[in-house]
Amino acid sequence: GLKQLVGESPVFVTVINKIPAIARCDATTLISGETGTGKELCARAIHYLSPRMGKPFVPVDCGAIPTELMENELFGHVRGAFTGASLSQGGVIQEAEGGTLFLDDIDALPLSAQVKLLRLLQEKEYRRLGSPKVRQADVRIISATNRELDEEVRREKFRQDLYYRLNIIPLMLPALRERREDIPLLARHFLGKYAAKFNKRVTGLCSEAMQILVLYEWPGNVRELEYVVERAVVLTEHAVIPGADIDLPSRRAIRPRKSFKEEKAEAIAQFERSYLEGLLVAHQGNISRAARTAQKNRRAFWQLIRKHQIDVQSFKRG
Ligand SMILES: Nc1ncnc2c1ncn2[C@@H]1O[C@H](COP(=O)(O)OP(=O)(O)OP(=O)(O)O)[C@@H](O)[C@H]1O
Ligand SMILES: [Mg+2]
Numbered sequence: 001g002l003k004q005l006v007g008e009s010p011v012f013v014t015v016i017n018k019i020p021a022i023a024r025c026d027a028t029t030l031i032s033g034e035t036g037t038g039k040e041l042c043a044r045a046i047h048y049l050s051p052r053m054g055k056p057f058v059p060v061d062c063g064a065i066p067t068e069l070m071e072n073e074l075f076g077h078v079r080g081a082f083t084g085a086s087l088s089q090g091g092v093i094q095e096a097e098g099g100t101l102f103l104d105d106i107d108a109l110p111l112s113a114q115v116k117l118l119r120l121l122q123e124k125e126y127r128r129l130g131s132p133k134v135r136q137a138d139v140r141i142i143s144a145t146n147r148e149l150d151e152e153v154r155r156e157k158f159r160q161d162l163y164y165r166l167n168i169i170p171l172m173l174p175a176l177r178e179r180r181e182d183i184p185l186l187a188r189h190f191l192g193k194y195a196a197k198f199n200k201r202v203t204g205l206c207s208e209a210m211q212i213l214v215l216y217e218w219p220g221n222v223r224e225l226e227y228v229v230e231r232a233v234v235l236t237e238h239a240v241i242p243g244a245d246i247d248l249p250s251r252r253a254i255r256p257r258k259s260f261k262e263e264k265a266e267a268i269a270q271f272e273r274s275y276l277e278g279l280l281v282a283h284q285g286n287i288s289r290a291a292r293t294a295q296k297n298r299r300a301f302w303q304l305i306r307k308h309q310i311d312v313q314s315f316k317r318g
Helices: 010-016 020-025 041-048 069-077 111-123 149-154 160-166 180-197 209-213 221-235 259-284 289-296 298-307
Strands: 029-032 057-061 098-103 140-145 169-174
Touching: 029 041, 029 298, 041 057, 041 098, 041 140, 069 098, 069 111, 098 160, 111 160, 149 160, 149 298, 169 289, 169 298, 180 259, 209 221, 259 289, 259 298, 289 298
Parallel strands: 029 140, 029 169, 057 098, 098 140
Antiparallel strands: none
């Protein structure tokens, strides 16, 4: 359900609050977001809050199935459909009957399969490979992508008509670096999870460790944060994890292609925001103490907070 989705930041909550209504309506849903942002978790939440909850949730990773096998995977085949097809076999559409089919990495779906999927969405009908018999299907389709699907449409890698069909209800998950306020909450959540799993007496993260986590860019988003906390719990010999036990890849190189001026302005804005958030985490939202550490006066400090629209209140609990 929704309880597994940890996060209290406004950008995250706005998205998550849509899930119950999406679950009820049975419409085709496209979840987009970078890798590790929780797309599959949301898809499952939608299924298990929907009237289809008693029927199967079937995930299919379109990126992991070879192009020539994709249609077989989806639609199944009849005996003799191709060399080696000695038995008839249903595909995942049949497996998901009455339930939800989750098509992950939908952008990787081959064009030939796209045509057939469109037909399924429009007519609720399909045929097994090698069979003239039309079958009825009652499945809800939720798909996910970590690419800009409209860009794939422009590049003619993805059919526009299918894109519109899949995207009846869009759900866009924010990157973790766009909701850094949630990092302390998530870190504590995973710390509790892995302390219990490995039966270790680890009770928290020191403020320096937390600051390191809040400042990092998280290209792998929540999944990466989960691994990092898991590793720290496993490796640490302290009850409160010190900064030295947080193991992160070194800062990624800056992307080229932008002008020096743009790159610099962006880097500064990013630095300011991260620096402020790191301080606020370390001082639990206490502005006077944070400003003193930064050696800035309170007024200048507040100006920066407002400039970056940081919610100071969210650093005060926990
Ligand atoms: N908001 C969240 N609260 C708790 N755990 C989360 C949250 N978001 C993601 N996770 C955890 O992070 C991991 C990755 O999530 P998930 O598999 O849903 O990501 P994804 O968007 O499907 O990634 P990919 O594009 O790489 O498939 C999972 O272990 C999931 O439980
Ligand atoms: Mg996934």
